[in-house]
Amino acid sequence: MAPTVRTDAAAVVVQLPRTVGGLGDTAVDQLACTVAVARLRQDPALGSAQVTVEQPGGRPAGRSSHDCPTGEAREADGAGGSGGTGG
Structure with missing residues (x-):
């Protein structure tokens, strides 16, 4: 079963469906940042995106695109390179 995604501006x-077990903080961060980057690529005029991940039986976890690493930050840290994801 696929997750349900709802958008309202930014x-x-x-x-997440009931069949998904609980995600750790790192997994939630990765999912939220991936969704945030996708939303901003869809509508760059937004400037930022707020993502909430709702897990079954858990409390919602919110993340802002401002909390996500950028390509520039990864390159400055020496972790950048070709073939990477993110934004």
Whole structure:
């Protein structure tokens, strides 16, 4: 079963299906940042995106695109390179 995704301007809610076990903080961060980058690529005029990940039986976890690493930050840290993802 696929997650349910709802958008309202810069706000995106990702509701995970019941069949998904609990995600750790790192997995939630990765999912939220991937969704945030996708939303901003879809509508660059937004400037930022707020993503909430709702897990079954857990409390919602919110992340802002401002909390996500950027390509420039990864390159400055020496972790950048070709073939990477993110934004």
